[in-house]
Amino acid sequence: MIYADIIVDISHEKLDRSFQYRVPKELEAEIQLGMVVTIPFGNGNHERKGYVTGLSDKPAFDISKMKELHGICSSEETTEERLIALAAWMKNRYGSTMVQALKTVLPVREKVKAKEKRYIVLNMDAAAAEQLAAELESGRCKARARLVRALLKEKKLDYTKASRELGMTASVIRPLVDQGAVLVTQDEVYRMPVDGSDIPREQLSMLTETQEAALLQIQEEWKQETPRPVLIHGVTGSGKTQIYMKLIQQTVNEGKQVIVLIPEIALTYQTVRRFYGWFGDKVSVLNSRLSQGERYDQFKRAKRGEIQIMVGPRSALFTPFSRLGLIIIDEEHEQTYKSENSPRYHARETAEYRAQMENARLVMGSATPSLEAYTKAKDGEYRLVKLEARYEDRPLPEVTVVDLREELKNGNRSILSRSLKTAVERRLERGEQSVLFLNRRGYAGFVSCRSCGEALKCPHCDVALTEHNNGKLVCHYCGYEQPRVEKCPMCGSPYIGGFKAGTQQIEQVLRKTFPKARVLRMDYDTTRTKGSYEKILSSFAEHKADILVGTQMIVKGHDFPDVTLVGAIAADLSLNAADYRCAERTFQLLTQAVGRSGRGRKAGEAIIQSYHPDHYSIQAAAKQDYEAFYQEEMAYRMLMDYPPAAHMLSVLASGEDEKLLEQGMDYLAKFVERISGKYRVHVIGPAYASVGKVNDIYRKVLYLKHKDERVLQDIKNKTEKYIEVNSGFRKLYIQFDYT
DNA sequence: AGCACGCCGACT
DNA sequence: GTCGGCGTGCTC
Numbered sequence: 124m125i126y127a128d129i130i131v132d133i134s135h136e137k138l139d140r141s142f143q144y145r146v147p148k149e150l151e152a153e154i155q156l157g158m159v160v161t162i163p164f165g166n167g168n169h170e171r172k173g174y175v176t177g178l179s180d181k182p183a184f185d186i187s188k189m190k191e192l193h194g195i196c197s198s199e200e201t202t203e204e205r206l207i208a209l210a211a212w213m214k215n216r217y218g219s220t221m222v223q224a225l226k227t228v229l230p231v232r233e234k235v236k237a238k239e240k241r242y243i244v245l246n247m248d249a250a251a252a253e254q255l256a257a258e259l260e261s262g263r264c265k266a267r268a269r270l271v272r273a274l275l276k277e278k279k280l281d282y283t284k285a286s287r288e289l290g291m292t293a294s295v296i297r298p299l300v301d302q303g304a305v306l307v308t309q310d311e312v313y314r315m316p317v318d319g320s321d322i323p324r325e326q327l328s329m330l331t332e333t334q335e336a337a338l339l340q341i342q343e344e345w346k347q348e349t350p351r352p353v354l355i356h357g358v359t360g361s362g363k364t365q366i367y368m369k370l371i372q373q374t375v376n377e378g379k380q381v382i383v384l385i386p387e388i389a390l391t392y393q394t395v396r397r398f399y400g401w402f403g404d405k406v407s408v409l410n411s412r413l414s415q416g417e418r419y420d421q422f423k424r425a426k427r428g429e430i431q432i433m434v435g436p437r438s439a440l441f442t443p444f445s446r447l448g449l450i451i452i453d454e455e456h457e458q459t460y461k462s463e464n465s466p467r468y469h470a471r472e473t474a475e476y477r478a479q480m481e482n483a484r485l486v487m488g489s490a491t492p493s494l495e496a497y498t499k500a501k502d503g504e505y506r507l508v509k510l511e512a513r514y515e516d517r518p519l520p521e522v523t524v525v526d527l528r529e530e531l532k533n534g535n536r537s538i539l540s541r542s543l544k545t546a547v548e549r550r551l552e553r554g555e556q557s558v559l560f561l562n563r564r565g566y567a568g569f570v571s572c573r574s575c576g577e578a579l580k581c582p583h584c585d586v587a588l589t590e591h592n593n594g595k596l597v598c599h600y601c602g603y604e605q606p607r608v609e610k611c612p613m614c615g616s617p618y619i620g621g622f623k624a625g626t627q628q629i630e631q632v633l634r635k636t637f638p639k640a641r642v643l644r645m646d647y648d649t650t651r652t653k654g655s656y657e658k659i660l661s662s663f664a665e666h667k668a669d670i671l672v673g674t675q676m677i678v679k680g681h682d683f684p685d686v687t688l689v690g691a692i693a694a695d696l697s698l699n700a701a702d703y704r705c706a707e708r709t710f711q712l713l714t715q716a717v718g719r720s721g722r723g724r725k726a727g728e729a730i731i732q733s734y735h736p737d738h739y740s741i742q743a744a745a746k747q748d749y750e751a752f753y754q755e756e757m758a759y760r761m762l763m764d765y766p767p768a769a770h771m772l773s774v775l776a777s778g779e780d781e782k783l784l785e786q787g788m789d790y791l792a793k794f795v796e797r798i799s800g801k802y803r804v805h806v807i808g809p810a811y812a813s814v815g816k817v818n819d820i821y822r823k824v825l826y827l828k829h830k831d832e833r834v835l836q837d838i839k840n841k842t843e844k845y846i847e848v849n850s851g852f853r854k855l856y857i858q859f860d861y862t
Numbered sequence: 863a864g865c866a867c868g869c870c871g872a873c874t
Numbered sequence: 875g876t877c878g879g880c881g882t883g884c885t886c
Contacts, residue, residue: 129886131863138863142886165885166865182886189886263872263879293864294880867882874876 125151127192128177130222131164140222141176143184144192154178157207159196172196174207176221202426202443203229209441209477216476218839218859219466227466228441243270243280243296246306255304266295274305282307325400327368333512334362338369344506345484352475354455354500355488357510358747359718360517363488366510367451368401370486375405375431379448379483384470386457387411387436388679392657398434409435412653437462437470440477447483450474455487455496456711467860471496490718490749491711494760495767497753520689520720520727522745526736527693538632543690543730547633550688551640551669557688558719559633559672561626562697562712570596570608570619579608589625629672629692637670645673678716684723689716694733694741703765706740710752713744764805770832771862772839774825775812778855781821785809787855788823794845795827799838804829826862835861 128141144162146154154160156175164171170193182189210224217224245252252275259268270291274280285291299305330338337355344350357363371381385394390410398406407421407430424430426443433442437460440450452460452474460470471487478485487496487505500507525540535541543559550557570579570590579588579596581603588596594607611619626646633642643663650656663671664683671677678689697709713731721727733741743752761768774791778784788809796806807826816822829835839859846852 126886131885138885144886162886165863169864171863184886266880292881297864298879863885865883865885867884869881870879872877872879 124180124182125154126179126182126189127154127160127175128179128221129160129162129173129192130176130225131162132172132174142173143182143189145186145189146178147191150192150195153195156211157204159203161193161196163190163193174225176225202445205481206441206443209473209480212476213466213468213473216472217466217468217861218843223465227438227462227464227468242308243274243282243285244306244308245271245274245278246303249275252304266291267299270295270299271304322396322399324403325397327372327401328365330365330369331362331512333510334366337508337510338366340506340508341366341370341486342373350484351504351506352478352485352487353508354492354496354505355486355508355510356492356497356500356749357488357490359490359715360722361490361510361512363453363510364397367453367486367488370449370451371402371432374448374484375402377448379431379446380425380444381432381449381451382439382442382444382447382474383432383434383451383453384437384439384460384474385434385453386459386679388459388676389454390434390436391660391681393681395434398432402432405431407433409433409439411436440470440474447477447481449484449486450478452485452487453489455489456491456493456707458708465858467858491714492749494707494753494756498757498767517721518726519747520717520729522717522729522731522747524736524741524745525730525732527732527734537636538629538692539636540730540732543732544636546688546690546728546730547637547640547670551637553687555687555725556663556666556668556683556685557670557690558677558683558686558716559629559670559690559692560675560678560716561629561673561692562675562694562709579612626673633670633672640670641668642670642672643668645671645677647674649673650676675712678712678719681719682722683719685725686719686723687721687725687727689720689727689729691716691729691731691733694731695735695738703760703763706738706756706759709738710740710744710756713741714747714749717744717747764828764830766862769828769830770835772827772835773860773862774827774842775822775858775860776809776824776855777820777822777857779820780854783851783854784821784823787852788825790849790851791842791846792825795825795838795842798841799827799829799834802829802831802834802838804834804838832861 125146126143127146129144130141131138142162142164154175156178158175160173160175161170162173163169164173168190173192206228207225210221210228213219213227214221214224247255252271256268256271256275259265259271270285273285296305296307300307337357341353341355344353355363355366367383371383374381383398387410390408395408398408407424409418409421413421421430421433422443425433426445428445433439433444435442452471455471462468462470471493474485477483489496492500496505497507499505523542525542527540530540537544539547547557547559570588581588588603588605590596590607596605596607597603608619610617626644627648630642630644633640643659645656645659649659659671660681662668664681666685671683691713694709694713697705697712702708717729717731719727720729729745731741731745735741739755740752743749743755757768760766765771774795776784776788776791778787792806792809795804799806805828807828809823809825812822812824827835827838843859846857
């Protein structure tokens with residue numbers, strides 16, 4: 124006897140789990156993981172669709188109460204099945220549940236139905252409704268009267284909103300529907316995220332010689348029997364985009380479809396415009412601001428073959444194309460390609476798998492490839508294509524690294540070094556623009572005591588509080604607020620204050636130092652409202668300001684031809700993050716920043732301020748020398764057994780009970796040591812996670828390192844089982860992640 | 863989501 | 875007692 128775990132295709136959080144059904148004898152040979160089946164469900168035994176998420180020969184439920192599944196839906200939806208197979212792979216690779224993997228791969232199914240616009244409307248005129256309401260009130264039907272009254276005020280009510288805000292349940296609404304008093308309707312109109320119809324069509328521009336050579340190499344690889352993924356290593360401004368466009372065009376001409384992944388931050392109106400300009404209505408663009416409904420519409424259009432090209436962030440990878448021919452990942456090194464939620468998949472790996480599964484090609488590009496990808500390219504797993512020349516042979520900007528320690532020794536306590544100050548002055552005189560950025564990733568403008576060194580922390584989240592302009596101290600995790608303090612709560616010293624390194628402070632310094640300059644600020648605070656991001660960028664592009672100051676978001680992918688100076692205020696803020704990738708991130712950011720200078724006809728300059736001017740990531744970035752950085756960084760990773768030299772698995776546990784968490788993690792660490800003895804796995808921790816406490820939930824983490832990924836996978840599977848059978852872990856939430 | 867169950871106030 | 879509204883909980 125075979126039993127199948129099935130996820131019911133109904134959209135509700137309550138049904139977010141699987142149910143077990145008997146598989147009829149005649150279907151035993153045929154049934155497979157990921158298939159769509161029909162099942163009787165619920166009290167009325169309504170027939171519904173479900174997905175097979177597990178098969179077993181042992182029942183996990185009282186057999187006398189178990190129903191038998193009806194049949195297999197003939198695989199009309201082959202794309203869907205392939206995506207379910209992808210989900211199954213993700214489940215194994217990243218260690219999530221099948222439900223979570225399915226939800227990631229088929230957001231269509233549950234999210235859509237949940238968000239599908241259903242409305243309640245009156246089915247009678249106002250007078251009749253008024254009478255009905257009165258009748259219902261005089262009777263005992265208070266809830267129904269409430270609904271009718273609400274409908275009199277607002278003739279179209281959102282179904283879910285109505286049930287939440289008015290406390291309606293189906294048993295209130297249904298009798299009214301049966302009675303014919305109201306109607307439940309739903310509209311199904313495509314909502315276009317961006318209307319591309321008014322954007323003029325453009326011809327693809329001619330390729331330069333170097334671009335043409337790169338294109339030929341890629342096409343040559345595609346002619347191989349089993350084409351490898353291609354990694355384009357092209358310096359900033361070498362024109363990778365033009366190559367992508369040619370490849371997309373070629374693929375579409377072959378009658379196949381294309382997915383283009385772009386980091387969220389680069390999905391600006393400019394980018395979207397370019398795609399529409401080149402490919403018109405063959406393209407659809409996704410972004411995270413789209414509602415679930417809008418997103419679903421675009422997926423549906425893709426499934427029906429109405430579009431051939433999908434552009435979007437990480438999640439666009441799951442576009443249900445049936446004839447997928449090419450996946451492009453731009454800015455392959457970007458952190459956003461790694462999902463933060465379970466399954467914590469990486470878009471590069473997952474794209475590689477999907478491409479292989481569907482016989483599609485994969486092309487990645489970056490000016491600063493991730494160590495993982497570049498290592499694979501070096502090992503011949505990926506085909507490496509280099510694109511060295513800068514577009515129109517523009518020279519690289521001249522880079523100066525300023526030692527901030529020297530500045531302090533010479534009595535300059537300002538955020539601006541003397542060289543940066545004079546450089547900005549020169550731009551102002553010449554009417555050119557400057558960009559100054561502060562890499563505050565993972566860093567907050569904390570308040571600390573200069574006498575005991577203690578920083579003020581959030582009582583719930585154990586992270587440093589950030590000082591805002593209004594004088595309040597705010598926790599960026601949970602939103603906790605407290606007024607500014609005059610004395611250090613630890614030692615009573617009055618010497619307590621902020622570390623003045625936020626973009627706001629820099630903006631103030633700039634305004635004071637250059638009173639005539641027009642300064643624009645762009646950071647998380649100024650880009651929160653809709654459209655403000657584009658507004659700031661376009662007003663700077665139109666030269667309505669002289670200086671743009673902001674966080675790293677300003678150095679990603681925007682072309683400002685009049686910018687001839689880029690300054691990194693404190694390059695080493697990111698170097699001090701508690702993460703083995705901090706040098707890589709610093710190098711990437713600085714390289715990108717330097718590349719932003721001198722994109723127009725005028726020569727550019729870049730100034731990097733740092734307390735570690737000799738660090739290889741800063742030196743290599745200054746010289747735009749990727750290879751030098753790669754050698755140094757790879758040596759460090761090999762020495763320390765960090766990825767990609769070895770593989771690393773993190774086990775993150777969280778729970779409300781700190782004692783229990785501590786005990787559980789210690790047990791887990793011992794268990795892992797015991798079962799991994801013969802493999803010599805390196806176990807680190809357990810330690811508190813970098814954010815040790817969020818909303819009163821404690822978090823601890825354990826790291827495992829080993830050269831062979833399969834060893835870690837084996838340990839992960841065994842640990843998962845151990846956790847499952849041990850009731851001591853019931854109250855802990857445990858997540859695995861390959862970092 | 864959709865169904866049964868059971869509680870509770872109103873009326874025979 | 876009984877009837878019906880309406881919240882609650884379960885679905886293999």
